[in-house]
Every structure is written in structure tokens, then in C-alpha cells.
Amino acid sequence: MALKFELVTPARLERSIDVHMVTVPGSEGDFSVLEGHAPFMATLRNGPLTIYATAGAAPEVIEVEGGFAEVNEAGLTVLAEHIAS
Structure with missing residues (x-):
């Protein structure tokens, strides 16, 4: 089972991949999907x-600002x- 994940900025589609789980910095607190x-x-x-590509994988971390x-x-x-790039 995989989660379809897309990361989009005003400039372009940054990522469109299947992953295991993503933890998001929500304004009301972090949440995982x-x-x-x-x-x-x-x-x-x-x-x-x-971003966790698979269960137990080392995470990839991307700093986001707003959205x-x-x-x-x-x-x-x-x-x-x-x-942040």
C-alpha cells in the first residue's frame, strides 16, 4: 500500500511520488498521513x-513555509x- 504524495509550489510541481507516510507541519500541530x-x-x-518512502526508512526532510x-x-x-532548497 502506498500514499500518493504531491508537493507543489507556486513555481512548479516539486514532487509526485508514492510514499509510505508523510508528517506535515500543520498550523494546529503536526499530523501524519x-x-x-x-x-x-x-x-x-x-x-x-x-517524507518516509517506506516503513522504517530514513526520512527525507524538506522545510516548508506556509501553505x-x-x-x-x-x-x-x-x-x-x-x-528550502
Whole structure:
């Protein structure tokens, strides 16, 4: 089972991959998303977006600044205002 994950900035689509889990820096607190998560939307705070390609894998961390996250039947889309490169 895999979660479809997309990371988008105003400039371009940064990532479109299948992953195990993503931990998102929500404005109300961090939350993790796995495949089959209930649909919702959240605003983001500045902080680390942590991507786990597989269960038990070392995470990839991307710093995001502001934006929104949407979880739906298609997966997780993070619309970040800016990411650290």
C-alpha cells in the first residue's frame, strides 16, 4: 500500500511520488498521513515536512513555509508557499 504524495509550489510541481507516510507541519500541530486517511484540509506553519518512502526508512526532510495540505481519496497534496532548497 502506498500514499500518493504531491508537493507543489507556486513555481512548479516539486514532487509526485508514492510514499509510505508523510508528517506535515500543520498550523494546529503536526499530523501524519498514511494511505486511506480520512479527507481533510489544513493550513501549514513553517517547519519540516518529513517524507518516509517506506516503513522504517530514513526520512527525507524538506522545510516548508506556509501553505495548505489537502488529503482526499487521491492522496496528499501539499501546496507550499515556499520550500528550502
